[in-house]
Amino acid sequence: MSGEKIENVVIIGSGPSGWTAAIYAARAELKPLLFEGAINNENYANGLLPLGQLAQTTEVENYPGFPAGDLSGYFSSAFEERKAKELIETHHKAGVSGPELMELMRQQAKNFGTRVVTDDIVSCDLSSRPFCLKSLSGEEVKTRAVIIATGARANYLGLESENRFKNHGVSACAVCDGALPRFRNQPLVVVGGGDSAMEEATYLTRFASKVYIVHRRDEFRASKIMAERVLANDKIEVKWNSVIDEVLGNDEQGVTGVRIRSTIDKDKTEELACTGYFAAIGHTPNTAFLDGQVETHENGYIKWTVPFRTNTNVEGVFAAGDVADDYYKQAITAAGSGCQAALDAERWLEQQD
Numbered sequence: 001m002s003g004e005k006i007e008n009v010v011i012i013g014s015g016p017s018g019w020t021a022a023i024y025a026a027r028a029e030l031k032p033l034l035f036e037g038a039i040n041n042e043n044y045a046n047g048l049l050p051l052g053q054l055a056q057t058t059e060v061e062n063y064p065g066f067p068a069g070d071l072s073g074y075f076s077s078a079f080e081e082r083k084a085k086e087l088i089e090t091h092h093k094a095g096v097s098g099p100e101l102m103e104l105m106r107q108q109a110k111n112f113g114t115r116v117v118t119d120d121i122v123s124c125d126l127s128s129r130p131f132c133l134k135s136l137s138g139e140e141v142k143t144r145a146v147i148i149a150t151g152a153r154a155n156y157l158g159l160e161s162e163n164r165f166k167n168h169g170v171s172a173c174a175v176c177d178g179a180l181p182r183f184r185n186q187p188l189v190v191v192g193g194g195d196s197a198m199e200e201a202t203y204l205t206r207f208a209s210k211v212y213i214v215h216r217r218d219e220f221r222a223s224k225i226m227a228e229r230v231l232a233n234d235k236i237e238v239k240w241n242s243v244i245d246e247v248l249g250n251d252e253q254g255v256t257g258v259r260i261r262s263t264i265d266k267d268k269t270e271e272l273a274c275t276g277y278f279a280a281i282g283h284t285p286n287t288a289f290l291d292g293q294v295e296t297h298e299n300g301y302i303k304w305t306v307p308f309r310t311n312t313n314v315e316g317v318f319a320a321g322d323v324a325d326d327y328y329k330q331a332i333t334a335a336g337s338g339c340q341a342a343l344d345a346e347r348w349l350e351q352q353d
């Protein structure tokens with residue numbers, strides 16, 4: 001990969017957008033090279049391991065084509081016998097899980113010849129073509145086109161107890177997880193005061209017996225209409241001027257409650273019983289390695305510069321998935337834009353030749 005070799009297209013990122021871009025690029029015979037991220041403690045701590053955010057969730061019930069039911073055929077065709085047997089025995093009756101879905105996408109991309117490197121791209125030079133990308137292990141790759149599919153990571157408060165119960169009641173995505181059995185007919189807690197918190201809390205009232213919003217100030221940052229909808233909802237109670245002190249729970253049950261603390265009287269605490277805690281304090285798109293070379297919106301998400309296309313301001317660089325989407329943020333929309341990015345890159349490369 002080093003030396004004078006120039007790739008057609010390098011895809012950075014291994015969530016649904018990255019794998020879908022790879023499937024399309026590989027089928028277009030572009031021989032894509034995909035950097036899926038490095039496996040190390042730092043990436044683990046920051047939620048940046050290969051396979052993206054979906055690999056950190058449990059069941060995925062809203063990805064079309066993967067209903068709950070017998071998925072043994074899929075697993076048998078995609079994995080070697082021992083792994084397939086393990087997956088079939090443990091999971092298939094509950095529908096596909098996030099990690100399984102991502103493994104299947106990865107396998108599909110590899111089946112068409114995608115070369116996968118388990119490493120991060122840590123810096124790049126996009127000022128001239130071919131572009132130059134540098135990996136964590138020091139490898140340099142030259143490429144005609146780049147698809148950025150590095151996603152975004154949910155912000156959490158950073159409490160140790162929050163980390164402990166991730167996937168056992170702690171979530172940052174109501175749409176992904178809200179309908180799971182553990183959250184049904186139970187009190188739930190959402191932290192945050194922006195539109196995401198309003199949206200998550202309103203959505204969760206479909207399943208929960210009650211939803212608490214814990215917000216650190218005495219007014220919401222959210223748009224007026226979404227805040228009013230929340231305040232008019234009988235199932236939602238707002239705990240103003242409060243922060244989460246600790247997520248409570250145990251190994252057997254996962255989350256059982258939260259302890260909140262008043263920001264006005266710091267000695268005042270209260271425990272709220274709940275089976276779920278949803279962080280809705282924003283996301284951070286994973287763009288640090290670009291070092292400002294690709295134009296972003298004010299909130300840091302990459303700007304698509306051509307309507308209905310995945311082009312960025314740098315010709316030959318395309319962006320797909322959550323790194324360019326602060327609005328839909330779904331696996332299926334990420335996969336869709338990954339497909340678009342591969343087609344955009346393919347057509348752009350054709351024009352160059």
Ligand code: NAP
Nearest residue numbers: 157192193194195196197199216217221280281282283326
């Ligand atoms: P946001 O607008 O940045 O709001 C984040 C909220 O989390 C704020 O209320 C903030 O409190 C709180 N927060 C941040 N860090 C915190 C901490 N460490 N401890 C406690 N609270 C903390 O993020 P967002 O709600 O995810 O929205 C992001 C963007 O997407 C916005 O532009 C929003 O309008 C848009 N969006 C739109 C929709 C929609 O229209 N349907 C839905 C979702 C999101 P403070 O207010 O005190 O700073």
